[in-house]
Amino acid sequence: MRKPFMAGNWKMHMDNSQARELASGLAGRIGQVEAVDIVLCPPFTALTTVAQAIEGTKIALGAQDIFWEDMGAYTGEISPSMLLSCGCSYVIVGHSERRGRFSAWPEEWPDELRAVFGDNDTTVTWKAAAALEAGLTPIICVGETIEEREKGLTDAIVRDQVLAALQRIRQGDIPKVIFAYEPVWAIGTGQVCEAGEANRVIGMIRQVLAEKVGDAAQNMRILYGGSIKPGNVEELMQQPEIDGGLVGGASLKVDDFSQIVETAARVKGA
Ligand code: PGA
Numbered sequence: 001m002r003k004p005f006m007a008g009n010w011k012m013h014m015d016n017s018q019a020r021e022l023a024s025g026l027a028g029r030i031g032q033v034e035a036v037d038i039v040l041c042p043p044f045t046a047l048t049t050v051a052q053a054i055e056g057t058k059i060a061l062g063a064q065d066i067f068w069e070d071m072g073a074y075t076g077e078i079s080p081s082m083l084l085s086c087g088c089s090y091v092i093v094g095h096s097e098r099r100g101r102f103s104a105w106p107e108e109w110p111d112e113l114r115a116v117f118g119d120n121d122t123t124v125t126w127k128a129a130a131a132l133e134a135g136l137t138p139i140i141c142v143g144e145t146i147e148e149r150e151k152g153l154t155d156a157i158v159r160d161q162v163l164a165a166l167q168r169i170r171q172g173d174i175p176k177v178i179f180a181y182e183p184v185w186a187i188g189t190g191q192v193c194e195a196g197e198a199n200r201v202i203g204m205i206r207q208v209l210a211e212k213v214g215d216a217a218q219n220m221r222i223l224y225g226g227s228i229k230p231g232n233v234e235e236l237m238q239q240p241e242i243d244g245g246l247v248g249g250a251s252l253k254v255d256d257f258s259q260i261v262e263t264a265a266r267v268k269g270a
Contacts (some may be wrong), residue, residue: 004268005221006261007250009092019046023053025254030261035269038261039090044078051087062090065098068130080134082112090202093138094124096184101145103187121164127185129168132176139178140165146185155204162208175216179205180246188225188248198224199239211249230259237267
């Protein structure tokens with residue numbers, strides 16, 4: 001049995017006072033939910049604030065990115081041990097926005113900015129491996145753009161991204177990884193992937209993982225992400241391959257994210 005999992009990716013939202021309010025609200029409403037693993041991923045600057053607000057609850061803390069070295073002259077970067085010291089147990093790795101694969105490219109940004117955050121298949125596997133070495137669970141994001149989907153490349157792109165992400169991960173650590181299938185065109189657009197199609201792609205990811213770890217792939221959690229809302233989460237959670245979600249916009253409101261978690265608990269909980 002795979003325990004349902006719901007993570008909120010706050011992206012670049014919430015200063016410290018807003019973060020305290022949101023996390024405290026969630027702690028009060030869903031802090032004692034047992035049936036779903038709940039993770040909040042605020043910006044780095046709010047990690048400590050959120051850690052305090054969720055203390056004593058069952059909600060866990062995650063970061064949105066990580067660097068692979070543990071210390072040194074890497075201005076602006078955040079190391080695995082720094083994340084641990086803030087109370088993190090999870091970290092998102094290779095989100096499409098960090099790979100420069102936005103659902104809509106900001107018009108005023110010149111093309112030279114396309115690699116702005118620098119993530120690619122190589123940095124993703126370095127980051128994921130470093131997270132695991134430190135005892136953090138990476139949530140690795142994969143997914144195709146609309147152009148790739150229209151060319152029929154979805155499965156090939158997703159498969160390549162999964163295999164590339166695993167490259168530096170020790171065989172024995174692979175079963176600890178959480179993957180999130182996040183079609184780029186569904187992120188922040190309100191255009192959710194049809195539940196059956198998300199289920200199919202996630203099933204394909206599980207097959208790729210089975211090629212690496214055999215039956216252990218059956219116990220690995222694979223999430224869907226992209227425009228999850230209280231109104232569409234039930235259908236998504238009814239799919240047998242979808243073990244949970246990575247939620248962006250709807251994780252910024254206590255009521256929306258709580259409803260999403262409660263629905264996952266009802267549909268998938270024991
Ligand atoms: P969204 O973002 O829910 O706002 O579409 C999801 C994500 O990017 O993780």
